[in-house]
Amino acid sequence: MRQTIWTTTQAFLIPGGPIFLVAIGFLRPHGLPAWFQQPIAALPYIVLVFGLVFGWYFASSRMMLSLLVLALADRANVLLPAVDANPAFTSHSVFAITAFLLPINLLAFSIVKEDAISTVRGIVRLMLVLTQPFLVLWLCMSEQQELSGAFTEPFVPPAITSWTILPQPALVAFAVALVLQFVRFVLHRDPLEGGSIWALIAVFFAYHGSQYGWQPTNFFATAGLILFVTLIQACYQRTYRDELTGMLGRLAYEEASRRLRTNYSVAIIGIDQLKQHFNNHGKSVGEQILKVLAPKIQSACAGGQVFRISGEELTLLFPGISAIEAVSRLEKIRKVVDTTMLYLGKRDRVWEDTRGTHKKGASDRELPVTLSIGVAERIGDNSSLSLVTKSAYRALYEAKGSGGNVIKRGFVLTEPSRRSFAPSGRMVVSEEF
Numbered sequence: 001m002r003q004t005i006w007t008t009t010q011a012f013l014i015p016g017g018p019i020f021l022v023a024i025g026f027l028r029p030h031g032l033p034a035w036f037q038q039p040i041a042a043l044p045y046i047v048l049v050f051g052l053v054f055g056w057y058f059a060s061s062r063m064m065l066s067l068l069v070l071a072l073a074d075r076a077n078v079l080l081p082a083v084d085a086n087p088a089f090t091s092h093s094v095f096a097i098t099a100f101l102l103p104i105n106l107l108a109f110s111i112v113k114e115d116a117i118s119t120v121r122g123i124v125r126l127m128l129v130l131t132q133p134f135l136v137l138w139l140c141m142s143e144q145q146e147l148s149g150a151f152t153e154p155f156v157p158p159a160i161t162s163w164t165i166l167p168q169p170a171l172v173a174f175a176v177a178l179v180l181q182f183v184r185f186v187l188h189r190d191p192l193e194g195g196s197i198w199a200l201i202a203v204f205f206a207y208h209g210s211q212y213g214w215q216p217t218n219f220f221a222t223a224g225l226i227l228f229v230t231l232i233q234a235c236y237q238r239t240y241r242d243e244l245t246g247m248l249g250r251l252a253y254e255e256a257s258r259r260l261r262t263n264y265s266v267a268i269i270g271i272d273q274l275k276q277h278f279n280n281h282g283k284s285v286g287e288q289i290l291k292v293l294a295p296k297i298q299s300a301c302a303g304g305q306v307f308r309i310s311g312e313e314l315t316l317l318f319p320g321i322s323a324i325e326a327v328s329r330l331e332k333i334r335k336v337v338d339t340t341m342l343y344l345g346k347r348d349r350v351w352e353d354t355r356g357t358h359k360k361g362a363s364d365r366e367l368p369v370t371l372s373i374g375v376a377e378r379i380g381d382n383s384s385l386s387l388v389t390k391s392a393y394r395a396l397y398e399a400k401g402s403g404g405n406v407i408k409r410g411f412v413l414t415e416p417s418r419r420s421f422a423p424s425g426r427m428v429v430s431e432e433f
Contacts, residue, residue, distance in 0.1 A: 007246075007295065011189055015233060016198025016226045023202065023222040029213045044074070044221035051228045059116035062109045062192070063231050065129055067224050069105045070203070072133055073098045074220040081210070093140045096151040099170035099207050101132060103177035103200055110184060110196050165211045166204075174204055189246075191237065195230025199223040242308040244287055245294035253307040256317055257385055265326040266388045267304070267316040267375040268396045269297065269333070272404035273368055274312050281344060286312075288350035289369060293337055300333045313396070315389075323377035323409050330407050334371050338405060342367040370405035372396055376412055383412045 026032050032040060048067055055063035076098050080091040115122045139148045152167045161168055178200055185193035206219035240252040248256075271293065278286040290312075297314060298306050304318040304326070318326045341353045343364045350367065374395030376388050395410030402408070 008186070008189060011191060012185060012194045012197070015229045016195045019226050019229065020198050020202055020222065023219060024205075027215070027218040027222065028209075040218065044071075044217055044224070047221050047224040047228060051224055051231075054228065054231065056117065058231065058235055059114075060231060061115050061117045061119075061122040061125060063227060064117050065109050065125055066106055066199070066227050068126075068129055069102060069132075070220045070224050072129075073102045073203075074206075074217050076133070076136070077206075077210075077216050077220075090140050093148045093151070094136060095207075096167045096170060097136050097139055097148065099166055100151050100173045101136075102203055103170075103173045105129070105132075106196060106200060106203070107177040107180055110181065110193060164208050166207055170207070174200065191230045191234040192227075195226050195233075199226045202226060245290055245308050247294050247298065247306050247308040247314065249307065250309045253309055253315065253317075256305055256307075260317070260319055260385065263320050263322070263378065264388075265318040265321050265323045265375055265377040266385070266392045267318065267326060267330055267373055268389070268392045269314040269316065269330075270312060270372050270396055270400065271337075272370045272372050272400065277367060281348060285344060285348055285350060285367075289342065289367065292342065292350060292352055293340065293369065296336055296340065297333050300336045302329050302332070304329065321377075323375050326375050326377070327407055327409060330373050330375060334373060334405070334407060337369055337371050340369060342369055372399035372404045373407040374399055374410055375407065376410035379412055387412050 027040070048071055051067045052064055055061070055067070076094050080094045109125075112125070113121075115125075117123070117126060138144060139151075151169050154161070154168045155172070156168065158168075161171060164171070166174075178197060181193055181197045181200065184190075185197060200223075202219045202223035205214070206216040206223070209219065210216050237246075240249055241247065242249045271289065274286055274289060277289060294306075294308070294314070301316060303321055304316045307315045307317070309315055316326075316330075318329070321329075343351055343353060344367050345351055345364050374392045374397070376391035376395060378385075378388050391410035391412045393410075395408040398410075399406050399408040
């Protein structure tokens with residue numbers, strides 16, 4: 001449980017939190033020396049160009065459209081700054097409407113399914129974004145004064161929100177967007193959702209801080225930078241990590257296997273009852289069990305790396321560690337899972353009773369979970385990673401066949417030397433060439 005909380009907190013804070021704190025520290029009035037002002041002035045353009053290029057490369061319409069609405073909101077704020085709180089001024093109406101629309105747009109981009117900007121849905125979304133400046137100008141016409149007034153109409157006594165220049169409808173839009181983004185992050189733990197929360201906070205500071213002389217453009221650029229960095233982080237995780245469990249995936253395994261030297265061990269972990277739970281309760285329950293147990297195995301694994309390459313098993317690499325040493329470390333993992341108490345509650349929700357503090361409901365059913373583990377080590381120069389892995393799998397099947405909840409060690413059969421015929425007819429091994 002603590003590991004899950006720490007992982008979730010870390011995923012939320014990094015990288016959006018440090019970027020935002022650096023922006024607060026250095027982008028405030030007089031926060032930077034004069035000689036550094038020019039490079040900072042180029043930051044919005046750098047973020048926009050790189051964000052659009054990478055958004056196109058990674059087929060992320062969410063990234064491209066988010067940067068576009070940030071740029072449009074910034075230009076509206078620069079061209080028509082809200083220097084007066086009088087609703088009669090066009091600039092104030094533009095400020096109120098854009099401050100309301102921007103968080104709604106960022107929230108909408110996170111909810112709708114991701115598509116490349118070149119697809120039909122991507123083009124439709126782009127058109128909807130590009131029509132919004134014209135909608136804002138239309139609302140600011142004198143004939144539409146009643147409609148535009150809705151964006152500045154207070155819901156509660158104005159004294160309650162006198163601490164900010166944002167109108168109350170815009171504050172509600174920010175609050176709703178932040179709450180829903182936070183809920184999405186808790187449910188999915190996607191870096192993009194965490195980045196969107198920090199981007200919304202940066203956008204709020206862009207509007208709110210202008211009354212204190214802060215440059216809104218800097219904080220719009222900060223929001224774009226946070227979204228850009230989190231896109232890179234999310235793409236890295238999707239490439240190197242398993243989407244279901246968050247464990248290192250196939251590509252990371254292939255890179256780690258290339259770094260292995262002469263001495264190493266390979267372990268294959270299987271959950272004894274997982275197939276039974278899949279058959280009895282459905283795929284969703286089996287996936288929840290994997291999600292609960294994977295971080296426990298990760299945290300209990302000392303001196304090794306855990307990978308989920310495919311299927312129901314987890315693969316562990318122990319560089320420079322013999323099978324005997326690996327067995328003692330794997331025993332700790334086996335005991336951690338053996339003492340884990342999982343239950344199937346209402347709506348097929350799997351929950352864990354960590355310390356016996358949760359009250360078991362009448363309809364809750366216990367889900368027993370134990371591990372079978374096979375481990376093998378490389379011996380001799382003729383043993384390949386493929387042979388070691390096959391031996392670990394054979395040991396895994398032997399462990400399951402003996403009833404499970406046990407560790408079995410496999411022995412690697414060395415590959416036979418390749419032979420060829422010399423011109424004299426003498427048989428020679430390939431190493432003699």
